[in-house]
Amino acid sequence: MNRWIVVALSALIVLAPLTGCGTDQKLEEKSFMSVEDAKANRELFDKVGGDYEKLSAEDKAAYLKRFDNDESRGAKIWDMMKNGPGGGPSGN
Numbered sequence: 747m748n749r750w751i752v753v754a755l756s757a758l759i760v761l762a763p764l765t766g767c768g769t770d771q772k773l774e775e776k777s778f779m780s781v782e783d784a785k786a787n788r789e790l791f792d793k794v795g796g797d798y799e800k801l802s803a804e805d806k807a808a809y810l811k812r813f814d815n816d817e818s819r820g821a822k823i824w825d826m827m828k829n830g831p832g833g834g835p836s837g838n
Contacts, residue, residue: 798821
């Protein structure tokens, strides 16, 4: 009988952390971008010297397409490239 108690407690200890906190929070499907997209973004950034306004219409469309045409998300990443992850908005 003691053996079954030890087995049951061991199973509980192993399985308990796998259940999480009970929330259904999941990562957004597009919360991360591929390395290829990140490199392409950086190439565009370097091409215009970090000045978002100097992007051609074609380059801007390609850049925003990687963010599902969400300009606020695109601006946030551009600011991170310009000011670093902890920097403030650049006012693009």
